[in-house]
Amino acid sequence: MAGAGEPAIEVMVDTSKKKKGGYILIVEGAIPTAKDGIHGVIGEKDGKPMTMKSWVETLARDALAVIALGSCAAFGGIPAAYPNPTRCRSVGEVLQAKGINIPLVNIPGCPPHPDWFVGTVASILLSGLPKPEDLDEHGRPKAFYGQTIHENCPRRAYYDENKFAKKFGDPGCNYELGCRGPITHADCPLRLWNNKVNWCVGCGATCIG
Ligand code: SF4
Ligand code: SF4
Structure with missing residues (x-):
């Protein structure tokens, strides 16, 4: 079980003092900024x-x-959607507002695939910080987000032939059922989920982005 409460906070503060410039801060969740952040207390x-x-x-x-781990930390996610009464912001926005210029890697996803996170941390430990060319324009590692779902989808041939499923369970591309694969960058069709059991379109659903 992961640490919690006071012992966890002690380790966090201790690490920041003893390992200055040598630790990776991992943030989950959008950051409430209204009323100086009082809506999100840790x-x-x-x-x-x-x-x-x-x-x-x-x-x-x-x-x-x-x-920034997960869509909320990376981009604000649902908490930052209108009307956003707690004025939630992404990690990048909060750092920018304070002029904190530190390398930032965004690992969005709801949830993010465990491989995307562990792979990023392992890469930093083994090869150092990602170079600018390793990240896309949204700060995501290209190794995991370099292609769209659509590019590697096994139903792509249906899309190219304009054969669209009209209801779930039909053969065909799920685009007309709301699939957002064409605009979603991730490697789910290749990596699969749950120890390579399946993934969203593979089990007949749509990619919801
Ligand atoms: S199901 Fe979605 S990702 Fe697959 S080909 Fe159709 S639109 Fe693209
Ligand atoms: S296929 Fe789309 S909705 Fe499913 S996990 Fe991957 S990015 Fe998320």
Whole structure:
């Protein structure tokens, strides 16, 4: 079981002091920024609530790099959608607002595939930080997000021949059922999910992006 509560916070603070410039800060979730972030509190410091916003601003400064894990951390996700009363922001937006210029890798997905995360961390440990050419224009590793779902979909031949499924379970491309594979960058058709059991279109659903 992962650490929680005070011991986890102690390890986090201790690491940031002892390993300055040598740790990776991994952030999950969009960051509430309204009312100086009070809608998202993670533990306390000196008896006062610490907001997610202040943790990120504090810990990112001395990190080697920051990983924004999941669509909310990477792009704001559902919490940042209108009307966004807690003024949720992505990690990148929060760092930019504070002028914190630190390497940032976005690993979006709802959820992100475990391989995308572990593969990114392993790559940093083995080969160092990604070079600019390793990331796309949204800060995502091209190794995992370099192609669209559509490019590798086994139903692609149906799409090219304009053979579209009219209801779930039909043979054909699921585009008219709402598939967002043409505009979604990820390697699900090749990597599959749940220990390579299947993936969304493979089990008859659509890619929801
Ligand atoms: S099912 Fe979706 S990803 Fe597959 S070919 Fe059709 S539109 Fe593209
Ligand atoms: S196929 Fe689309 S909806 Fe399914 S996990 Fe991959 S990116 Fe997400």
